[in-house]
Amino acid sequence: MNKNNIIIVGAGGLGREIYSWLVDAGLSDLLLGFINDLPNSLNDYEYPMQILGDIENHAPIDGVDYLMAIMSPADKKKVAFLLKNRGCKFTKFIHPAALIGQNVKLGEGVVITPGCILTCDIEVEDFVFLNTQTTLGHDVKIGAYTSINGKVEISGFVEIGEEVTIGSRVVVLPKKKVISGANIGAGSVVVGNINKPITVFGNPAKRIS
DSSP states (O other): OOSSEEEEEOOSHHHHHHHHHHHHTTOGGGEEEEEOSSTTTTTTSOOSSOBOOOSTTOOOOTTEEEEEOOOOHHHHHHHHHHHHHTTOEEOOEEOTTSEEOTTEEEOTTOEEOTTOEEOSSEEEOTTOEEOTTOEEOTTOEEOTTOEEOTTOEEOTTOEEOTTOEEOTTOEEOTTOEEOTTOEEOTTOEEOSOBOSSOEEETTTTEEOO
């Protein structure tokens, strides 16, 4: 990532986690703080960074890169459009403890946390979040604004659409397709294609809503 100053967009649990990973990566001197619509989000926590203001009224700051820290795909997309239209420039973050193989394409605003493994020939579109120890097999495609939680295993040739939420410890078997807007519950095993924007859960994953 560039060596510009950084503002984290979102000060909830994900924002605090990303703050920790940035500090661990030696980037603490670049951190200016958070923007968040709930001004008291950090009141119960000890952080040297403050909430600089809300998202709704934020104006871009010259020489600052923004890092997305919102888990909900729909909210993430809304905020990205809002801030980008005002001229905010988003950066991507790849923690040094992540392993990135050959021919991996990463879009704008992507966040990849410690222990993730992206093998080879992978495309990850804009504003995708990969939480700790998630693995993407060869020839995987991940659509924009998708959020993937920790210890997920996505096998080779899988295609994940846009704005998908995948819970922790999910396994997606090879060559499966997950349509945009789907939600996969924690611990599920996806053994077939998910062709509708539904919520699935279980082993094998079945529709629950």
